Structures are given as C-alpha cells and as structure tokens.
Amino acid sequence: MEGRLVLKNCSIFRADGRGRAGMAVVVEGGLIRQVAPDEQVPVLPGDWEVSCRGRLVMPGLVDCHSHLVGDLLMPSSGELLLHPPHVRFEHERVLAAALTLEDVEVLACHAMARALRSGITLAVDHLSCPGNVAGALEVMARAADRLGLRLVASHATHGLDGEALSLAQAEANADFVLRQQSHPRVRGALGFHASWTGSDALLGMLGRLREEKGFPLVFHLSEGDHDLAMTWSTYGKRVVPRMESFGLLGPLSVAGFARSVDDAESIRLAQSGTCVALGPKTALLVEPSGRALETLYGRQNLIGLGSAGHGNLWDAMSSTLVTAVGAARGARLVDPDGVVAQVCADGPAELCSRLFGVPSGSVEEGRLADLVVYDCVPALDMVSGQAPYLFGQLTRSRVAWTIVDGRVTVREGQLLGVDELALAREASRVLSRLWAQTRPPESEEVHLLAQERRA
Secondary structure: OOOOEEEEEEEEEOOOOOEEEEEEEEEEOOEEEEEEEHHHOOOOOOOEEEEOOOOEEEEOEEEEEEOHHHHHHOOOOHHHHOOOHHHHHHHHHHHHHOOOHHHHHHHHHHHHHHHHHOOEEEEEEEEOOOOOHHHHHHHHHHHHHHHOOEEEEEEOEOOOOOHHHHHHHHHHHHHHHHHOOOOOOEEEOEEEOOHHHOOHHHHHHHHHHHHHHOOOEEEEEOOOHHHHHHHHHHHOOOHHHHHHHOOOOOOOEEEEEOOOOOHHHHHHHHHHOOEEEEOHHHHHHOOOOOOHHHHHOOOOOEEEEOOOOOOOHHHHHHHHHHHHHHHHHOOOOOOHHHHHHHHHHHHHHHHHHHHHOOOOOOOOOOOEOOEEEEOOOOOOOOOOOOOOOHHHHHHOOOEEEEEEOOEEEEEOOEEOOOOHHHHHHHHHHHHHHHHHHOOOOOOHHHHHHHHHHHO
16 A cells, blocks of 8 residues: 555564553555554555554464465364374375366465455465476465455465376476565465475475575475375385485474474474474374374474364364463473463564565564454553463454555455455355365264264
8 A cells, every 4th residue: 555554553472571551653665663652653645544453463374384275274173173184185186186267266366355354464385286286376366456355375385196197287386486486475386295295306406496485485395194104114214314305494484283203303303494284183183193283392393283174273273272372281391381472472473574585574674564452451461561362352352454565455354345245145156166076075984983883
C-alpha cells in the first residue's frame, strides 16, 4: 500500500517479555518505521489509521512446514491414521496425481485465506503435484500474491515413479526458484519428499543446485521409524548422515519432523544451522517415534513449528505445550514456557529473516511489517510488566487484522478483496470430485484390528 499505516493505542511486547500499553506503530514501505508512545505519533494526511483500542499487536505467525493443498486433500482421519506410513503415502500419491492446475489454485486460495484469518503471515510450503510441477508452483505463487500471504513454495519430489521423472521435476522446481528470487513476498525453494523416497541421483542433483545457487531447500527428515528403517536397508546409512553426505543441510534448509534423530545427529543439525520444523500434532496422531522436541531442544538447534498437513498452526502450538509439559513432568525438559517461546516465536522469526534477508519477529523499528492485531487487551502483571499465560489469552482471541509486508489482508476479521465463502464452496466442489475419483486403500492391518475389537 502507498502511504503510512498507523496502528494507534495498541499494546506490544518488548524483547524482554514486558508489555507496554498505549503505543503506536507506524508501517511504511513494508517495514516498521516507528514504535513510540501513542501521544508522540500524530496521524498525518494520507495515513491509514487503525484504532486498536488497547488491543495486542504481535508479529505474524510462521508456519515453518505447511501442506496447504495436501492438508485439504487428505485431512486427519482415524481410519487413515491406522494405516502404516507407506500405505498412507500411497494414497497421498494417488490424490496428488489427480490434481489439475485449477484444483491447485482453488485449494491453495482457500487454504491461504484460512491461514491469513488465523494470523499466519508466512508459510513454507511443501506441495505435491507431480503432473505439472512448474505450473503448480506458479499457481501457488499467484494465489499467494493475490491474497497477500508471504510464501516460500517447494515441491515434494520423490523417485517412486522413476528416476528420470524425479530429476525432471527437480529441474522444474529449480527454474521456479530462479524466477521468484526478486519477489518481495513469494519465493521458491528446492524440495523433495524424504530420504526413503529419494534416490542418490535426485539428492545429488539437489545438493549440487543448493551449493551452486544457494537455494533454500525443504524436505522431511527422519519423519519416523519407517523412513529410518527404509533408508538404512536401502543405503546403509541413517537419514541425517545421508542428507549431510549430499550437502543438503545448512542455514537455508528446512527439515520437517526429525522424529527419529539421536543426540549425535541433533548436534550435527545444530552445527549445520539447519532449521528443524517440528510437527507436534502429527507426532501425537501417528505412530509414536522418538522424542524430537527433547532431543533437539537445548543443543542450539534452530527449531520452528509446522502444521505439517495435520490441522492448523494453532493446533501445533497447543500440541507443543502439551508435549513440553509432559516432558517437564518427566524431568526431560526444564522450562516448558521457554520451549514454547522458542519454537513458536524465536525460531520461526530467525527462519523468516534468513529466507527474506530482513530482520523480523518483533514489533521494533526496522523489522518486517508482518503483524497481527488480536482481539485481546492483555492483562499485565503490574510489578513485572509481563502477561501471565499470554498463550492462553491468544488462543481464545480472534485475529482482527493481519498485515503482511505492510499490506492489510484481514480487516476486523474479514479477508479483504476476496469472498471467503465463495472460496470455501469452490474448494468443497473440488474435494468432493477428487475423493470420488480416489478411495483410501484397504489395509489388512486395519481389518484385523477391527475384527479384534469386535471379538
């Protein structure tokens, strides 16, 4: 937008965790230009004034590992979750293969609208559309540009349909990354699915591209015991050493899950600067595997949260709190509140800063103007200035305004310039058709479980 956006009479939090009421925030040119007491910031002719009336202004949320389209295609279902990983993935492949570019556009717009309404300003997405990788990534970029979401788009390429096809898909992904390098909000990243589905040729190609071009990279890392076992049986290595051997770890690499990582591998991830995007809700829904949060936290790993194809980011945040408190009760973590702050705010902010080259993650001058105004007037402790259980206050509060790169995308709970209900109707039509074309696979294991329960 042209001119200044001025948030008046708002509450903010400083880096030390203390809150301040009666503040004003001036946004211009995609950056926060001024943060000062309200009476010191006059509204000038041409400004867009937002009367916050004491409401809380916070940095926007970062979904470090999203499946914007995939989450709609294959929502969490008890029946599907009882299938083993390779069976679930086979069904995902069938659904992804059926996608058209129109389908991707419809589903992406609906998912992005929901993300903005929930306060997400950046999504690092892992799309699967093997029928037209280049076209699908372009569609994702257009949808994000239209709705105003900050996006890093990658493709979850795998080698199960043949090595030549996977290399061609990786090349198309790389071309997209090159084309998007100068866009202020929408960027590309290389991507592949996981170690157990990626051949040496595919990972070698991605490693070379990453080294030569400095591209970001998105992938699943030790997503579970199945990934670990298949990688070991096929390549004679654990997942982290295999990724390291191809040069796939580094400061611009976003590794999802890391559920089967040991202490030594956690240290190697930290030393490489790799961002690990945890999926705590996924860990609660699917088969238990490792203790990723406890293994990674405390070793200087950069950790963030991802919805990871299972619900929204608020679900992931709640799951993190449950997991952290449980670990603390078992004396495996000392500071559950610190863990939540690290994975929900500090780690994601650092990742955003790395990907876009501008400081982010706090309401301070010179930071990215990716902000959310919540329908929450925070209660502050008069002695410390801190807000007891701020997370709990926010989970009960509506997102009133979402601002991305200085552009208002949600105003008083309403998405600007888009009929959200129309997006939902179109998404429903597409999903109904796709589900009619494909059916979840039958599993002997599921039938056996059902027979045992009936007995």
